[in-house]
Amino acid sequence: MSAQAEQHYFVPQPSKWPLVGAFALFFLGLGAAFTVNGVGFGKISLAIGFAILLYMLFGWFGQVIRESESGKYGHQVDLSFRWSMGWFIFSEVMFFAAFFGALYYARVISVPELGSLSYKLLWPDFNAVWPTQVAPAGVEGYRPMEAWGLPAINTLILLTSGATVTWAHWGLIKNNRTQLVAGLFLTVVLGMLFLGLQAYEYRHAMHEMNLTLSSGIYGTTFYMLTGFHGAHVTLGTIMLAVMLFRSMAGHFKPDHHFAFEAAAWYWHFVDVVWLILFVFVYWL
Template identity: 55%
Template sequence: MSTQTHDKYFVPTPSLYPVILSGGLLLLTMGFIFSTNSYAAGKWLMLLGLVLMISMIFRWFAKIIAESQSGMYRTWEDKSFRWGMIAFICSEIAFFAAFFGALFFARIISVPELASFDPAFTMYKDFVATWPSAGPGGHVLGRDYQPAQFTPMGAWGIPAINTLILLSSGVTVTWAHWGLLKNNRRQLVWGLFFTIALGLAFIGLQAFEYHHAYTELGLTLGAGVYGSTFFMLTGFHGFHVTLGTLMLIVIWLRSIKGHFTPEHHFGFEGVAWYWHFVDVVWLGLFVFVYWL
């Protein structure tokens, strides 16, 4: 091999993880399809796929961490990870944009339009365009749909608290980063601990809010386009917060074990970027889903 190891880019050795991960994903999706179409075997396929996927993700990341700890990633590789994470977060932004697009389309175009037709020619005579709306109701796609009676979710209760929680968690993760840069390990570990605690508090409050919506407000996934967009946006965001919290827990455990140096800590920064991204998306949710 080349004697100039310094200039060599790290190309990992052949690995079985990706192909097994894909196999797990195939089983998971097929199982999901079968179970949503009432084939009982589906959930066992799902379970098998999920176990395969989780074990592969676990081992893949363990391998990455081991490679990182043995010094195989230097500045050149580090820069690749940075570009990669930026591109990945951009794709996530586009994913959320689709759901925000659906929300804006419903509020600005479809609901007002349903109320705008000439009374002589419309089946939605008494429909008045307001937001939140569960739609005019009617017989569509072989189903009878009566607009659901629900109370919309107010902005200044739990959502406002959740906003404060996420904004504070952005502060604590930055405080942890400062600790890492100063090589103050205590500050790093405690900063991450507070961030995780805030993340868990957010998830808990969100779960409570869902329970409240379903049991007391009559606000469900089936509550017209308001319920659809509300649960799709907040649910998808909640899923991302959960992922982010898991990622934070991983780097917290790594910090306790003494990983990361002030010069070399892409793992930390990648998670922090992701956390800030989830935070910013929440601000959009708070303004457009809850408040306005």
């Protein structure tokens, strides 16, 4: 990093990428609205939106990577990146807090209240236990998901992946490129394994346990929390895969590697969310 970059805050030139992103969001929103309402152009619009979004992501992030690797970013830019990633993760914490709050409300407040004497005249056969077993009309009963099967295996996988990404970070700090690449590769493989097992779990739950989104409040909260977490694991795996390819290309230095740190922060966040989810969704 040059001395000039350390002393001066980098100000980029006017960029086309925010405008490109606006077009991507426009086509995605339009396509989603049309698709939900059965309009034929909806899927085409969605495809156009995703294509523009991918073009923007590759172009914008590629520009940032080139600027970083050329030494244009100094301490102030690094600090801005750290604050930005910190606030982003905080927003994700609030995102999951809302869903865990919904689960808490259903289990601790709604279900006991519906089982109280005040509601016995309306629902005399309702049993105030979790998971609720009163299915909507026309919907067959379901079996709840057990904790000590695939969920426990996936917990072990994610905990191991947290250790491998930390091992990779230690390798980067020690300037051990082999350890860095090996640790990232193992973490990406473990992330993909987690997603594969979760997909198998969903298939088993839907076809053999009759556990679907229509399975009352239990089914809704189960798929809402595990599904959104799976989406975050997917994003984290993609981020770590990019870090792997960059590491193989010789990017990152022991004293200049915030992109790697940001991906590692996000992955540790995903790990912590899963531990909370495993306890309150699967175990208790």
